[in-house]
Amino acid sequence: MALPRYYTQQACGLARALEVVGERWTLLIVRDAFYGLRRFGEFTAHLEIPRAVLTERLNRLVEADVLARVPAAAGRSEYELTAKGRTLWPVVRSLMSWGDEHYAVAGPRRLFRHAADDGPLDERGICAVCGREIAIGDTVVVPGPGLGPPSDDDDAVSAALRDPHRMLEPLRD
């Protein structure tokens, strides 16, 4: 891990976590990686993040072993969550649930379901049908009531995420 940059006097796990994922945009990038985004252009299209910022954040996440840069077609690179990166799902989920609970007037934009039995997952990732805690790879993200109708302005990623989609799987075939 890189040396502490911000919280030099703070040695607790929270401060260490925030050193890695606490910068602006970083957890949105990680969230999108859980949704199956892998390409630089997918992140820029979906997040409308400045390219220089995205480059810096991706480099930091690779350096921290949260994302891995993997070779793809046509000499390009793609980014995928590492095993360590996938352990960030409770972090992303808890923040998303908190924001939905307090700020989503029309309800959540995305909901999560258990792939095997289609049961809805609660904020702890527990399936209402089988009662088990569902792993991220067995979770499907589906549109929620807060998503709103499709728009001609929707980017390709937003459009793809209007269909139920298994987490971590690439958005395209």
Add this chain to the structure above:
Amino acid sequence: MALPRYYTQQACGLARALEVVGERWTLLIVRDAFYGLRRFGEFTAHLEIPRAVLTERLNRLVEADVLARVPAAAGRSEYELTAKGRTLWPVVRSLMSWGDEHYAVAGPRRLFRHAADDGPLDERGICAVCGREIAIGDTVVVPGPGLGPPSDDDDAVSAALRDPHRMLEPLRD
């Protein structure tokens, strides 16, 4: 809630949550409020945060109804978590657990136990003794193996947190 400042194109719960608690230092302040810190001077002593930054962050947290400013002795104000603020505990806990899991070489600095039966709580807040999910008010924070020995340089807050302490309760009598 204030208008979105950073993620204007991002309407998901995660972006909304990060608008409120995603700024540098904010979640460390919230963590400390869970530990029972209430006074401006306690936060500055424990966090070594610049006073102007702390003032700005506290104002934002009050504005967002995460903290409430309450009158205290000698005309001072104190800060306490609101009901909404207390729902941030899964966020703080999940980030702390992630940081501890991946970066705490000597183990966590703080551990959490169930006040009623002294059972250790896991990263989901579930007690190993009674098997139930324990509310924040029934949780005790105790020193963990990563805390290290006391030092003459310890501030009063750090020293107070060397004893088991029930979450949310003020640090002093």
